Amino acid sequence: IVLVLDFGSQYSELIARRIRETQVYSEVVSYQTSAAQIKELNPKGIILSGGPSSVYDEYAPKCDREIWNLGVPVLGVCYGMQLMVQQLGGDVRKAERGEYGKASLFIDDPTDLLTNVEDGSTMWMSHGDSCVELPSGFTTLAHTDNTPCAAIAHHDRQLYGVQFHPEVVHSIGGIALIRNFIYHICQCQPTWTTAAFVEEAIREVRAKVGDKRVLLALSGGVDSSTLAFLLHRAIGDQLTCMFIDQGFMRKYEPERLVKVFEEQFHINVEYVNARDKFLSAIANITDPEEKRRRIGHEFIRVFEEQSKRLGPFDYLAQGTLYPDVIESAGTNIDPKTGERVAVKIKSHHNVGGLPKDLQFKLVEPLRKLFKDEVRKVGRSIGLPEEIVQRQPFPGPGLAIRILGEVTAERLNILRDADLIVRQEINRHGIYNDLWQAFAVLLPIRSVGVMGDKRTYAYPIVLRFVSSEDGMTADWSRVPYDILEIISNRIVNEVKGVNRVVYDITSKPPGTIEWE
Numbered sequence: 011i012v013l014v015l016d017f018g019s020q021y022s023e024l025i026a027r028r029i030r031e032t033q034v035y036s037e038v039v040s041y042q043t044s045a046a047q048i049k050e051l052n053p054k055g056i057i058l059s060g061g062p063s064s065v066y067d068e069y070a071p072k073c074d075r076e077i078w079n080l081g082v083p084v085l086g087v088c089y090g091m092q093l094m095v096q097q098l099g100g101d102v103r104k105a106e107r108g109e110y111g112k113a114s115l116f117i118d119d120p121t122d123l124l125t126n127v128e129d130g131s132t133m134w135m136s137h138g139d140s141c142v143e144l145p146s147g148f149t150t151l152a153h154t155d156n157t158p159c160a161a162i163a164h165h166d167r168q169l170y171g172v173q174f175h176p177e178v179v180h181s182i183g184g185i186a187l188i189r190n191f192i193y194h195i196c197q198c199q200p201t202w203t204t205a206a207f208v209e210e211a212i213r214e215v216r217a218k219v220g221d222k223r224v225l226l227a228l229s230g231g232v233d234s235s236t237l238a239f240l241l242h243r244a245i246g247d248q249l250t251c252m253f254i255d256q257g258f259m260r261k262y263e264p265e266r267l268v269k270v271f272e273e274q275f276h277i278n279v280e281y282v283n284a285r286d287k288f289l290s291a292i293a294n295i296t297d298p299e300e301k302r303r304r305i306g307h308e309f310i311r312v313f314e315e316q317s318k319r320l321g322p323f324d325y326l327a328q329g330t331l332y333p334d335v336i337e338s339a340g341t342n343i344d345p346k347t348g349e350r351v352a353v354k355i356k357s358h359h360n361v362g363g364l365p366k367d368l369q370f371k372l373v374e375p376l377r378k379l380f381k382d383e384v385r386k387v388g389r390s391i392g393l394p395e396e397i398v399q400r401q402p403f404p405g406p407g408l409a410i411r412i413l414g415e416v417t418a419e420r421l422n423i424l425r426d427a428d429l430i431v432r433q434e435i436n437r438h439g440i441y442n443d444l445w446q447a448f449a450v451l452l453p454i455r456s457v458g459v460m461g462d463k464r465t466y467a468y469p470i471v472l473r474f475v476s477s478e479d480g481m482t483a484d485w486s487r488v489p490y491d492i493l494e495i496i497s498n499r500i501v502n503e504v505k506g507v508n509r510v511v512y513d514i515t516s517k518p519p520g521t522i523e524w525e
């Protein structure tokens with residue numbers, strides 16, 4: 011294992027993912043993890059992440075100083091390097107000029123860490139502070155025009171630091187650098203593979219569950235589907251998959267899901283039709299948060315009722331993923347005041363959002379995985395590509411893509427428009443290029459003309475975005491020809507719509523969904 015100590019960088023997870031791409035297992039832990047705790051985990055290497063603070067801020071996050079004496083190789087990235095320099099007796103100051111974006115890296119010492127990194131490589135920088143004096147025993151490995159100490163090392167103690175971010179895709183040679191650290195410096199072996207994971211997960215589930223029964227709430231997304239496949243392999247018919255149809259899925263999806271599971275894979279699915287219940291639960295509700303709250307609430311109610319009917323069960327399977335598990339303490343502490351800051355933008359609801367006090371023990375075999383690893387696992391155990399590649403779909407479904415009141419009529423309109431979107435992006439082969447592509451129905455009407463008649467009907471918004479992880483996103487530059495086809499088809503084929511508009515807002519400041 012290689013540990014990533016998180017100082018609140020938006021890239022901490024990405025570092026762990028990059029390490030795992032080298033087939034070495036990595037976990038993100040809080041910067042507050044003590045040297046003794048770290049020793050217990052017995053890591054082969056430690057990476058200190060970047061972070062938004064300055065090392066000289068009053069409440070700047072600091073790691074346990076004993077980390078430097080563990081005899082484990084350490085790589086500090088950006089803030090992590092500055093902290094290393096400061097704690098070991100060097101000096102960090104506010105730089106005359108900050109460095110943000112691309113910079114060329116000039117190599118002074120092409121040794122172990124920088125082997126195979128080309129002189130002049132582009133690296134991604136984002137820092138306002140710089141190391142002006144190195145601690146004793148350290149040497150400079152590379153510089154940029156603006157930063158004399160862009161990469162440093164204490165060779166004997168195997169302590170390394172880089173001012174740039176090797177983990178981001180814009181850093182050419184960043185991956186090579188990470189591989190040098192992982193394989194040559196930490197001497198890790200590439201043992202973290204999909205096949206090894208599947209084998210171990212199946213063994214663990216069998217040992218944990220024994221001959222008891224497990225309930226799984228299937229949503230049709232890649233996480234719960236992979237979970238279903240994995241568990242079915244591990245424990246066969248001790249698993250019950252329940253699918254609650256809230257009535258907010260895309261057209262044909264509920265039927266398709268049940269069919270794929272039952273006919274193709276012989277996994278029995280308990281289909282629960284709760285469409286009317288959910289629709290009445292949000293009747294007349296226009297406030298987005300209230301809508302989400304009620305849908306979440308109704309889900310729990312139906313879930314409890316149905317699990318009693320099908321039960322009793324000892325275990326509940328949840329598709330919890332690694333990003334949900336990461337304890338990232340640095341992210342929500344203000345370095346200037348030391349206060350905790352938490353910002354809630356939307357209340358998320360999904361099948362994992364069940365209350366903690368349900369009378370179940372949990373099985374969460376995916377809790378070590380990132381999303382892209384779940385896809386690999388799903389694929390390796392035979393999940394069909396249409397599910398593996400499925401774009402994210404929010405728990406409250408189409409209900410949060412109909413602004414204002416949700417009615418059966420509006421759901422039908424949106425479903426039909428949404429189907430056209432899906433058909434056309436598939437037909438034009440751009441489905442996999444987009445993070446999400448969907449339609450939104452606005453609760454206002456505008457004037458149009460069809461034939462010789464005046465129309466007064468709803469507009470549909472097309473929301474197509476590209477994104478790495480849904481945290482930030484850009485609107486997609488989809489060719490006009492495709493947009494034109496979609497617009498024509500929607501206005502002609504979907505009754506109740508006479509106008510189509512394209513959303514050209516990135517996130518931030520917009521969010522991906524409209525509610």
Ligand code: XMP
Pocket residue numbers: 355356357358359360402403404405406446480481517520521522523524525
């Ligand atoms: P926003 O709209 O916040 O969405 O930019 C970011 C990503 O999260 C998805 N999303 C949800 N997923 N339950 C979910 O499981 C939810 O309640 C929910 N709300 C938004 C959204 O589709 C996008 O991919």
